[in-house]
Amino acid sequence: MRIGFIGLGTMGGPASLNLIKGGHELTVCDLDRGRAEKHLALGAKWASTPAEAVQGADVIYTMVFGPKQIDAVLRGENGVLSAIGPGQVWIDMTTNEPALTRALAADVRAKGAEAIDAPVTGAVDGARNGNMTQFAGGDEATVERLRPMMELMGAVHYMGPTGTGVITKLASNQLWAIHATAMGEALVMAVKSGVELPRAWEALKIGAAESWCMHHDAPSVFQGHYDPSFTLDLCMKDLGLIVGACDAAGTESSVTRLVRDRFQKAHETYGGDKGELHVVRLEEDAAGVSLRMDGDWVPHWEK
Structure with missing residues (x-):
C-alpha cells in the first residue's frame, strides 16, 4: 500500500519503520526532518506538509502529541482535510479527546474518506519490535480489510464505533498510572519493612500482585532513570484526558483522581521533562528508601 505517515516521535518513528520493512511505500512527515533519516534511508519519501503526505496515499496515519496537535494537523493550513478524498482511509494513533476524535x-x-481511531500501548520496545497493541474504533469492515497491514505494528483489537478505540486507550493508561503509583508504594513499604528488594520484586511479579508494570517498568526504577522515554508532561496530558473522560461518563473514579494528584506532585517536584516513573520516586524520597538495584538492565527502548 501507499501510506502517508505523519508524526515520527517516540512511538510513531519506530512503529512506522515496520510498515516499510513489511513492503509498503511510505511518505513521511514531521516537524523535524531529522527524525526521518532511517525512513528515508529505507526508501521512504519526504512530505513537507500533511497535505503532501495525503496525496496519492491509500492510508494516512497520524500520531502526534495530543488534541491540539491533531486538530492542527487535520484542520490547519495544508492539513489532512485539505487533501483527503474518496477511497482513502485516515488512521489516527494519537491519544486524543474522544469528542474531538468523533x-x-x-x-x-x-470528504468521502473513512476514519479509524487506533491509539496504541506497549512502550517504545513494542513500537520498535512490532508488538504494540492497537485499539481500533470505526468501521469494522475497514479495520478487517486493513488488518494485515496494521498488524505489522502489533496486535489489533476492534473495539466498536468511532471513539471507542480512544476510550479504550484512555482506560489502559488509567490503569497503568494506578499500577505505577501502587507499585512504588508496595515496593517501598516492603523494603522499609525489611524485605530485600530482589526478593520483594520476584514475589510481587507473581500471584494476585502481578502486573505488566511490575514486569516491564520496575527495572527503570531500579536503574534510577525512571524511564525518560515517556515524560511527566505526557503523563499529565493523558491524565487530563482520562479525568475528562471520567467526567463525561459521570463516573466517580476517586482512585484515578488521587493518582492524577500524585503525578501532578511529581511533575511539580522533579519537572515535566523527567521520566514517568518519578511518581515512584515521590514514595522513595518521602520514606527515605532507595529502590536502586544492581543488574544487567537494558533500557526497554533499546531492546
Whole structure:
C-alpha cells in the first residue's frame, strides 16, 4: 500500500519503520526532518506538509502529541482535510479527546474518506519490535480489510464505533498510572519493612500482585532513570484526558483522581521533562528508601 505517515516521535518513528520493512511505500512527515533519516534511508519519501503526505496515499496515519496537535494537523493550513478524498482511509494513533476524535472523523467522512481511531500501548520496545497493541474504533469492515497491514505494528483489537478505540486507550493508561503509583508504594513499604528488594520484586511479579508494570517498568526504577522515554508532561496530558473522560461518563473514579494528584506532585517536584516513573520516586524520597538495584538492565527502548 501507499501510506502517508505523519508524526515520527517516540512511538510513531519506530512503529512506522515496520510498515516499510513489511513492503509498503511510505511518505513521511514531521516537524523535524531529522527524525526521518532511517525512513528515508529505507526508501521512504519526504512530505513537507500533511497535505503532501495525503496525496496519492491509500492510508494516512497520524500520531502526534495530543488534541491540539491533531486538530492542527487535520484542520490547519495544508492539513489532512485539505487533501483527503474518496477511497482513502485516515488512521489516527494519537491519544486524543474522544469528542474531538468523533468530530474529526465526521470531517474526514464528509470528504468521502473513512476514519479509524487506533491509539496504541506497549512502550517504545513494542513500537520498535512490532508488538504494540492497537485499539481500533470505526468501521469494522475497514479495520478487517486493513488488518494485515496494521498488524505489522502489533496486535489489533476492534473495539466498536468511532471513539471507542480512544476510550479504550484512555482506560489502559488509567490503569497503568494506578499500577505505577501502587507499585512504588508496595515496593517501598516492603523494603522499609525489611524485605530485600530482589526478593520483594520476584514475589510481587507473581500471584494476585502481578502486573505488566511490575514486569516491564520496575527495572527503570531500579536503574534510577525512571524511564525518560515517556515524560511527566505526557503523563499529565493523558491524565487530563482520562479525568475528562471520567467526567463525561459521570463516573466517580476517586482512585484515578488521587493518582492524577500524585503525578501532578511529581511533575511539580522533579519537572515535566523527567521520566514517568518519578511518581515512584515521590514514595522513595518521602520514606527515605532507595529502590536502586544492581543488574544487567537494558533500557526497554533499546531492546
